[in-house]
Amino acid sequence: MSPLSKLGLSAAQFGLDGLGVPRGRPPVAEAREILSIAARANLPMLDTASVYGRSEQLLGEALPRPLPFKLVIPTARADRGADFVESEARASLTRMGVESAYAIVVPMVSDLFGPHGDAVWTRLNRLRDEGLFARVGVSVHASDDPVGVARRLKPDLVQAPASLLDQRLLVDGTLSRLAGQGIEVCLRSIFLNGLLFLPPDRVPAQLKGAAGRLSRVRRMIAEGRSDPLQAALGFALSRPEASSVLVGVTSAAELSAVIAAAGSPPPDLDWDDMAIDDPVALDPSRWVAA
Numbered sequence: 001m002s003p004l005s006k007l008g009l010s011a012a013q014f015g016l017d018g019l020g021v022p023r024g025r026p027p028v029a030e031a032r033e034i035l036s037i038a039a040r041a042n043l044p045m046l047d048t049a050s051v052y053g054r055s056e057q058l059l060g061e062a063l064p065r066p067l068p069f070k071l072v073i074p075t076a077r078a079d080r081g082a083d084f085v086e087s088e089a090r091a092s093l094t095r096m097g098v099e100s101a102y103a104i105v106v107p108m109v110s111d112l113f114g115p116h117g118d119a120v121w122t123r124l125n126r127l128r129d130e131g132l133f134a135r136v137g138v139s140v141h142a143s144d145d146p147v148g149v150a151r152r153l154k155p156d157l158v159q160a161p162a163s164l165l166d167q168r169l170l171v172d173g174t175l176s177r178l179a180g181q182g183i184e185v186c187l188r189s190i191f192l193n194g195l196l197f198l199p200p201d202r203v204p205a206q207l208k209g210a211a212g213r214l215s216r217v218r219r220m221i222a223e224g225r226s227d228p229l230q231a232a233l234g235f236a237l238s239r240p241e242a243s244s245v246l247v248g249v250t251s252a253a254e255l256s257a258v259i260a261a262a263g264s265p266p267p268d269l270d271w272d273d274m275a276i277d278d279p280v281a282l283d284p285s286r287w288v289a290a
Helices: 025-041 054-062 082-096 109-113 118-129 144-153 176-181 190-197 203-224 228-237 251-263
Strands: 007-010 045-047 070-075 101-106 131-140 157-161 184-188 244-248
Touching: 007 025, 007 176, 007 203, 007 251, 025 251, 054 082, 054 190, 070 082, 101 109, 101 157, 109 118, 109 131, 109 176, 118 131, 131 184, 144 157, 144 190, 157 176, 176 184, 190 203, 190 228, 203 228, 228 244, 228 251
Parallel strands: 007 045, 007 244, 045 070, 070 101, 101 131, 131 157, 157 184, 184 244
Antiparallel strands: none
């Protein structure tokens, strides 16, 4: 099986809002080129997390037809109630010019344990049964007790963070247990917000405690005649627990680099020795704005 058969694309960083797009280049043109490259490489999945409203319409203009991807869309906030979540889901499909999607995912699983949670989850499962979606899923953090969430909700799909640096849900067996229950496991955050790619002088001050460990990991990768991109992809794509691995790119050039790295033989590295345990480093919300 080709490593690319597990590689999925996240549209969250496409620049459909114009940010990050080369000057003078329409956002839809850059998105169209990214999607064209993904289609030619037979990448199977496109996740539209964090793409809403006008950005969805632009994405719909850029999508190849017939659609070559398994499309995954996020729900609106579940605390807005089931009727709102359903209407937004249908509107998202309309804006992107599709009648149905592969999966719909609740991006904040904690919302499902609020007052509207049960009604929203019931509604999403009904939409699946009606054929609007083939899968209903949740996105979790390591702190969410993913196995307990799965036991209660019985989702078809779980998106979870795992990376060369953040191996918590692999080491404790969480992702293996989810996959063993027949749940489709999709890895996200495999670059840990680009932490592995930052030069030492740009590492946020909050991560001073992890700086030594990060330098050691970079040195191990270099000594293994690899680079951070190839190592991060090789680690994630080699995980047997994962059905798919999501990556985000901001440009066609970035996607081409990802595809080339993913298609290369995985480097011979000691994966287990590269995990970090610094709690701040493993929670980008505590350092990404530094």
